[in-house]
Amino acid sequence: MVFISISFVIFFLVFFFFYWFVFGRNLRSQNLFVLAGSYLFYAWWDWRFLSLLIGSSLLSFLLGIHIEKATNERRRRILLYLGLLQVLGALLIFKYLDFFIVSFVDAFSIFDITTDIRTINLILPVGISFYTFRIISYLLDINSGKIKPTADWVVFFSYVSFFPSLISGPIDRAQALIPQLEKKRTFDYDQATDGMRQILWGLFKKIVVADNCVNVVDEIFDNYLNVPASSLLLGAFIYTIQVYADFSGYSDMAIGFSRLIGFNITRNFNFPFFSQNIAEYWRSWHISLTTWMTEYIFTPLSFSFRSYGRTGLILAILLNFILVGIWHGANWTFVLFGLLHGCYFIPLILRGTINTSKMTAKSKLLPSLVELRNISVTFALVVLTNIIFRAESIFQAFSYFSRMFSPSLFAGTYTYPRLLLIIALFLSVEWLGRGQQYAIAGLALSWPRTARWAFYTVVIMLIFVIGGKQHQFIYFQF
DSSP states (O other): OOTTSHHHHHHHHHHHHHHHHTSTTOHHHHHHHHHHHHHHHHHHHHGGGHHHHHHHHHHHHHHHHHHHHOOSHHHHHHHHHHHHHHHHHHHIIIIIHHHHHHHHHHHHHTTTOOOOOOOOOOOOOTTHHHHHHHHHHHHHHHHTTSSOOOSOHHHHHHHHHOGGGTTTOOOOOHHHHHHHHHSOOOOOHHHHHHHHHHHHHHHIIIIIIIHHHHHHHHHHHHTTTSSOHHHHHHHHHHHHHHHHHHHHHHHHHHHHHHHHTTOOOOOOOSOGGGOSSHHHHHHHSSHHHHHHHIIIIIHHHHHHTGGGTHHHHHHHHHHHHHHHHHHHOSSHHHHHHHHHHHHHTHHHHHHTOTTOOOOTTTTSSSOOHHHHHHHHHHHHHHHHHHHHHHOSSHHHHHHHHHHHSSGGGGSOOOOOHHHHHHHHHHHHHHHHTTTSSSTTTTTTTTSOHHHHHHHHHHHHHHHHHHOOOOOOOGGGGO
16 A cells, blocks of 8 residues: 555545544544554555564563663663664564675685575565664663653554554654644644645655656666666666655655644655755755664764764764665665765865755855855765665676766767656756745745646646656665
8 A cells, every 4th residue: 555556545535534523532542543544554565564563562662661660770771672672683684684694605605615594585574664763762762861651552552653654754753753642633724735735746756757767767777788878877867866756755745644634744855956065965865864863873973983083973974874874775785875975974074064054045046156066066976876776786886887987978868858857847846945845835825826726736637647657665665
């Protein structure tokens, strides 16, 4: 069941009706219905992994209470480590065990040593990377005294499995979502209509932009040995647009559906392609993951390495982004992807500008030449690194690079005028709406009603008329 399927539309319409008109008067009944709806949504994917989700939620709920009650520091740490072990253990087994096995076998093969160890080929439970990080942050925040554990199991189970953001995020923190589950919610017409606008823009991103990019990207990457270098560069550019439109489109829809049922969940993107340096880019890209890693990985590391000055800060950045890369998947390509993004930070650290951030072309229609240069360089770095992100192996990535940086880079290329026109339209709307929570949040609100609804109608028509063939959301694999 995906947001762009008929089954989800039916599910959400039924859920919306019962949520507000049947269970809306009683908070506990409403939360139980959220939990039931979330479990149905998850079981639709694969009911076998529902027990893993429930089991992780139950143990973490009980441990959270006992961690807060523990007066002995040693006991508190044991309980915390037990909680981290159970959720991280499941993630490591399902997501990374085969990777470790293959890497182990390959390491021994270098010395002509054959090992009789085979991969297990476990199915990756959808959404496990996202709900695992929710649980970890909950337990760590209780241990550090930032939050109190909830005594209501329905609230906690709903927090872990909240269906709009369960499969591909955003990764909501307990202090943001649990208080919303603990208080009565009333229907807000303005919030709901704004949510519907954000869903509409998310649908446009996914169906019109991302799904139209897929076939071109697959054609170029699958045949990279037989197409000119200029096409390889174009393929890397289009893939970067695809990933952004696909993932941010999902996040827009998740936020929109949440708003329709009275919740405000974490914003996940803030127009990252208009960033002027790589630090600004990561503060705008996959925001919920970036802030999570900053608080629980980078900050402790930078504190531990503080005596080494800038060298310690660089080391903390590199380790943090290697883990960001590994979070995405069990492949050395993701390790290299994270390492390179960490290396991009080094010039900023050396210049002392890592925390510099300002809105591009604020109150202006066009950026200055300096801003345009900074945006272009940052975007180019992202495009090049996304070749590694897309590649099936490091060998394929370097082979792609070697083919791309060849004399045929300046030769003719295959053109995709229709797709490039769609991308140009998409980026133009994003640029005009860059000061909003999402691109069309305020774009048409000041227009006369007729013009406003004409604009929405055009967007809907584009979704139905030029939408690409439906493909799975990219981040479902993570």
